[in-house]
Amino acid sequence: MRIDVLSLFPDMFTGVFNESIIGKAQERGLLNIDVTDFRPYSDDTKHHTVDDYPYGGGEGMLLKPQPIYAAMAALNQAHPGKKRVILLDPAGVPFTQKVAQDLSKAEHLVFICGHYEGYDERIRNLVTDEISLGDYVLTGGELGAMVMIDTTVRLLPGVLGNDQSASHDSFADGLLEHPQYTRPADFDGMAVPEVLTNGNHQLIARWEEKESLRRTYLRRPDLLKTIKLTHEQQDLLWEVKDEEANQATD
Template sequence: MRIDVLTLFPNMFAGPMGESIIGKAQEKGKLTLNVSNFREYSDNKHKTVDDYPYGGGAGMLLKVQPIYDNLQAIQNESPATKKRIILLDPAGQPFNQKLAAEFAQEEHLVFICGHYEGYDERIRTLVTDEVSLGDYVLTGGELGAMVMIDATVRLLPDVLGNESSATGDSYSNGLLEHPQYTRPPAFKGMEVPEILRSGNHQLIADWQLQESLRRTYLRRPDLLADVALTPQMEKMLREIQQEENE
């Protein structure tokens, strides 16, 4: 996968995008990450990238020209690949695990990180997606882009050390992840559930599913509306509801 990032602050990406899973993905050749400063594409001598909005209003807007020319340069470098161009914007669709999985299927992603008050509306005609990290406003799109890149790249084949790690993550199946434990079996009076030490794989799987349902019911019941519950899961959920209501 190739990922390009358009930003006014490329140095923000140097540390986080070179460490951990993202850094290893690049070392393995699974990811090519390019970060460009779209200020360099400004066509005026002062290299300005923003201006006052027509009609008045607070703040400055990013101009269309530098971003357009930066995108054209990327297209010229990689004309054959289909690109998904993502505009980081608080008014965009919320980012989630499903969208990360969609992005992970793409050959080439381009993230545009905004700044200042907003965008010239014509920038929106250049993109395929407008995405928000959440219902809040950051000073720029850089942190949001890093989060989306991390969530996407870890889903690429052979990036994680254990391929089953991603499939068991919270939200991957619509539910929150079940509780997990490691050694020692007992610590300061807190013990690992006996069933997890039983060696009975079916019982363990049933327990994990039940506790995943329990955690989702207690913490994020809104998620259950979008989960296709099997008869077994429906039975478990009824039992959980009864237990919690007693």
């Protein structure tokens, strides 16, 4: 995969993109990332202005279309081909694991990071996707782009040490991930559930499924309204509800 980011603050990405999973993916040739400062593409050769006051009045400054159009033209010339161009914007669709899974199938992603009050509306003509990190406002799109890129990159084949790891993450199947444990088996009187130590993989798989449902039911019951459970999952969920109800009355 190739990822390009258009930002007024490219230095913000240095640590994030050169460390940990993303850094290792680039070292192994699984990923190419470039961050471009679009300020030099301004046709204002003296001051390199990239923003201006909005027509009709209003607070704040808007990013002008010209610098971003020029930066995209240069990018298309250097790397022709189909691209998913993502605009980081509060009006976009909410970013979810499902959106990340969709983005991970693309060969070339471009993230446009806004700043100031917003964008000139004509910039939207360049994009294929408008995505929001959540229902809050950041100073710019840089932090949102970092989160989206990190979430997407770890889904690429070969990026994680075990390709199955991502498939068991929270939200991968709509549910929260089940509790996990490591050594020692008993820490300060807190023991690992016995089922996880007996080597019966069928019972372990059932326990993990049930505890994933339990955690989702207790912490994010809203998620259960958005996914279609199998018959086995429905039976396990009923068990969870009975156990939790009995515990509440004890």
